[in-house]
Amino acid sequence: MKFKEKNFDKKNVSDAVQKVSAYVPGEQPKGGGWIKLNTNELPYPPSPKAVSAVKLELGSGEKLRLYPDPSSFELRSAIAKFFGLKPENVLAGNGSDDVLNLAVRAFSDKARKIASFDPCYTLYPVLAKIQGSEIVHIPIGKDFKLDIPALLKSGANILFFTNPNAPTGFGFDEKTVAEILEKFDGLVLVDEAYAPFAKYSAAKFVGKYPNLIVSGTLSKGWGLAGMRVGWALGSPAVISTLDKVRDSYNLDRLAQAAGAAAISDKKYHAKVVSAVLRERKKAESFFDKLGWQHPKSSSNFLLVEPKTPCGKSGPKQAGELFEFLKSKKVLVRYFPNSPEINSKIRITIGTPEQMAALEKRVLEWIEKRTRECKCGSLNKQKTKGAKS
């Protein structure tokens, strides 16, 4: 039967893609008035130098008719300089999601498994499915002690290691990263989207470990999520392999210009990161006083387990708080379909004003729940204590 005489047919779709459910990114609400703490963006704009660089490249528009530099050489040079590396150690990606996809395509297939710790960035399993690659999840212990023997036994060809971890926010120490690089007989992609808020970058290990790929992005630490600039760092052999799969013109002219200027402005970057770290400390202290558990964060977000005044935690409570905050135009992230974390909400660290507004709404929710539940005065006192 001819195609046109039938409806669109699943059999025309590749075996792998037939099984794929698309990745669902965090909500990007339309209209103003939102306190947006749901997709881990920086609460500050990018360096003014990035804006100037875009204006310069834009000019009267004449240059836009010409293809961008397919090698993103100036951007790669600026990234290399930031990390004390050479341009041949750097691949430029259309965000770091581009890099993750290239790594899945270059280093996994039916015969080459992927490993990741669990919970992990929910994009990894989607990318693995599109590629038709098996992904092995190794649970992160409750105390964040990684089961390295299980990893070594997995037989995976590449490990996706989110550090600092998403969605927990926890940062693994340098020794753990080095131990994995030493022992694992495959490639290790350290996904460092959140490293600007941690104490070190695994970039320092490039040159020492030929199996290392470090991925990073300007989306979180540099305030450029809107421009899609990311990178892979590694040995020239690893980088040139990823480059074979890369689209020739994956970054447009204005993104290359913005990215190079932003990462070159170290002073501005340090300033905005400090501001986030100050607010993170305050927020951790706020939730500690409430008795709401969260892993110690090395990121620009907290994964918090909401607790009612009656001491109840769970998916129901987390979902309720998420909806309550949303009704007040405070948007955080909730993962109802992830059993490991569906009793928690993820809160991006914002400006002092945004965090004050969040805290106010959290206290309102507790107050509301205090009226609703019948668990007596003890819990009420706890709630009041948290206000101080």
Place this chain on the structure above:
Amino acid sequence: MKFKEKNFDKKNVSDAVQKVSAYVPGEQPKGGGWIKLNTNELPYPPSPKAVSAVKLELGSGEKLRLYPDPSSFELRSAIAKFFGLKPENVLAGNGSDDVLNLAVRAFSDKARKIASFDPCYTLYPVLAKIQGSEIVHIPIGKDFKLDIPALLKSGANILFFTNPNAPTGFGFDEKTVAEILEKFDGLVLVDEAYAPFAKYSAAKFVGKYPNLIVSGTLSKGWGLAGMRVGWALGSPAVISTLDKVRDSYNLDRLAQAAGAAAISDKKYHAKVVSAVLRERKKAESFFDKLGWQHPKSSSNFLLVEPKTPCGKSGPKQAGELFEFLKSKKVLVRYFPNSPEINSKIRITIGTPEQMAALEKRVLEWIEKRTRECKCGSLNKQKTKGAKS
């Protein structure tokens, strides 16, 4: 043996990517003074409205910290409007190369072959190799009569049909496109990068043929190669399948803004396309007078077979002319490694000034070859005739 104790090992690379040689894009020369006729860019800048839209979105940079709209809704709406379709018929790509890659991933694998006519856009075989898919090449007849029975016998699941064709420039008529859509029992991707310079778009067949995908780009006809904006058009079922494989944030904020404004400015688009068509006609007439063969072009380029005054054509002559022009800072495209076309050069249609400069250099080359070769006065006269 641990990875760190050995060099980077091919066995860690996926079976498919082990066999890949990266696609080589046309040269993007650094420094000024070039007459750049090698990558089929529009010789005019994009619509001033696109430049204004970028400035508006950029503002003081505040918005750049936020992720772009993952669905590129406004851009898709503008593209849909241009073609008389609905947003659900449109996927926005990071250039049309992004779309081609998504189609390879969604609709081909080890069990689902790709077909293309030969010669074809040299990216197709690279994308097929990365995916590990077989690609069947069906030669285009010398008279551009497509061997449709061979296509039907190919057993391919998707056909990549460049129309107007690259690198020949030839445009197949509507009847041929419809015949293929009727008879081929698989998906037909009509790659319309050059359709702005042809008489019609296959977009009119969306709705009639559920196996149709039309890909397009703002790179050629809208002067926005530097911003990477492309699309796929098709039934909602086809579009949503491609969308499963798409990176959530494949277009940055400024690209979305530039693209939506550019494609909405129909008047400017018509004006610049007319200017290119005028120059194309003049260039065809120039090469006709020289007796240099070229297919009739429906694109913004000509594929010309250079001929020495002694009447010789071939890879040597084409290579020589390419180098001669390059030495005069006129850059055209030469494909030394493609046997079907290595006796030809591809010339992008430029401004009247650029084309005059090209023609001057071509005549100089002929003059030089006249002095060098010893084939008598007859050929000299032919060369002079061409100047008139």
